[in-house]
Amino acid sequence: MAEKRKVTLKDIAKDLNLSPSTVSRALNGYPSLSEDTIQMVKEYAEKHNYVPNTMAVNFRKNRTSILGMIVPQIVHHFFSTTISGAMETAKKHGYSILLAQSYDLLKDEILASQYLLGMGVDGLLISVSNETKEADHLQAFVDEGKPVVQFDKVTDLLPGPKIEVDDFQGAYQAVTHLIRQGYRKIAHLSGRMEVKNAHERFLGYKKALEDHGLEFRESLVKNCFAISEDEGFEFTRELMESVEKPDALFCITDLVALGAMNYLKSSGYQIPTQIGLMGFSNWMLSEYTTPSLSSVDQFGYRMGSRAAEWMIELLKNQDMGQNETLEMKTELVVRGSSMRS
């Protein structure tokens, strides 16, 4: 490792017969310095391609310009878009993002938090796990004066800035769309009711039915636990084999809808003519199924970007943020699986 020593601020000072403080000031654009000095220093620095030592600056200023970010899983398309959005915005403001995954396990979320805190991040962007029923590990950030901005999946156990998807509205629109397409017995493959997003979607589903004069029936709702493709398949089988036999399915997530689609197709049902199908999240793959899957877009990129923006603003103002929530609207994406007309 033939590491050639890099030129430091002191080197410049010595060579230019200035004090380190002057050089520092010149480079950082302080006022009250003669134009000549500034010119000279800048030129010299440029010529010897001086690069300030980030570690020294961080150390001195007691900040890293790094934001921690915890998501359940990077490989989930939605989260990868939020990451992408947060990264771009952060970079624009001179921040970088240190990532960690919780795998939707509280245990791993705690580990990740401690890890990021130890790395000295300036703040935390987090979408909490489904298991998160305590928030001491998040409070730890706040205790050290590091803001926490929650997004997508949030917990009220930690007051502070939150960005949520308007799941209620998204579900309401989706189900309303199904009703307008003429479907009348709309079932819902829901998630766990303790999980806020899932509950909101359920409520949106219910309200849409009621507002359009359709009866809500418990028997048309199935709770997925793992939110898996298999559950989509199995619950759809149960529903289609039951007396209720719905003519449309609104699924908590595209993956579940995919399972439903597989069951329906393998059992010879025609989508969307015989039965309509609707997912949620607008995964990349929804476009590529046959028929393509209608869904609800959550604007992951924008969400990540907003979270980062918010964080940076808090950091700039030395503020921990109020206990306020920003609701992000969703957008219905109508595709083949629900287009009867």
Add this chain to the structure above:
Amino acid sequence: MAEKRKVTLKDIAKDLNLSPSTVSRALNGYPSLSEDTIQMVKEYAEKHNYVPNTMAVNFRKNRTSILGMIVPQIVHHFFSTTISGAMETAKKHGYSILLAQSYDLLKDEILASQYLLGMGVDGLLISVSNETKEADHLQAFVDEGKPVVQFDKVTDLLPGPKIEVDDFQGAYQAVTHLIRQGYRKIAHLSGRMEVKNAHERFLGYKKALEDHGLEFRESLVKNCFAISEDEGFEFTRELMESVEKPDALFCITDLVALGAMNYLKSSGYQIPTQIGLMGFSNWMLSEYTTPSLSSVDQFGYRMGSRAAEWMIELLKNQDMGQNETLEMKTELVVRGSSMRS
């Protein structure tokens, strides 16, 4: 921001009437220290939950324990798996990963490199962009004694450790499989021949044909430029409308295969009976199409993990690495789109 001052090493030293050096040694498990001292220090540290200041340590040791990682796009499923693999392995060894994207543009790759270098990463893991025809920005890392490990898409312009997918073998196996399924006129939707992976896949395709006594024809090869779904659709149309009319398609990537599949289905072709279809990369969505798409798995997680491991070993040994290549085998994933028997 009510940041309560944290206890430092010096605090401990003062309170315990020891020197900072002793405390440091005790905490870092140095030999030649009395058991008593170690005990005492550790207990005190524990009790006052002392946490070493990462920034100070980094600064002092002139390293960050952060690895830079540049991929074309995080949202690509394959890359998100490599990221995940690299992150887990890095964490296991006390390293974290700072991510950046090149969007397959040289310009952005250079920016990302400079950015990561400026952040003071200890080394770089990179899958280069398709445009990368020079490597000064990577050489810059080497010049500062920071190892660069390339993976997946690599350039020979920078000598050093590389992890490559054995694209040749993967393509060879894929095409051999098609031949065994009885397909005889196998077309190839290839990528840009200047891109190594694409070229290797092309060569594997060609060799498989030759080894099985089938004629290779230029007219059955179409070069995709953007590797897009649209190109898959269009080139498939061209092929199917030409006199050549293949009975199977081997596509450079699953996305292209998807485009091909869409054209074929919309034109009434039966897959896999009339025409066989094969992708490459084994994207998440390949499983969910109808029919499901045969593909070639590239083990992204393992690849990222190996890249990180390699890097950490280099770092440990203060080594920049030789100009050697690790070839990772692929695995054929046979699904509905190519299963005639």
Add this chain to the structure above:
DNA sequence: TTGAAAGCGGTACCAG
């Protein structure tokens, strides 16, 4: 407008 100097929190060398 500039300089001198004190650290930030550790680590590691040199003594003892």
Add this chain to the structure above:
DNA sequence: CTGGTACCGCTTTCAA
């Protein structure tokens, strides 16, 4: 086995 101390590179008072 332990202590003293210089110092990593930069920022920021305080003083001139």
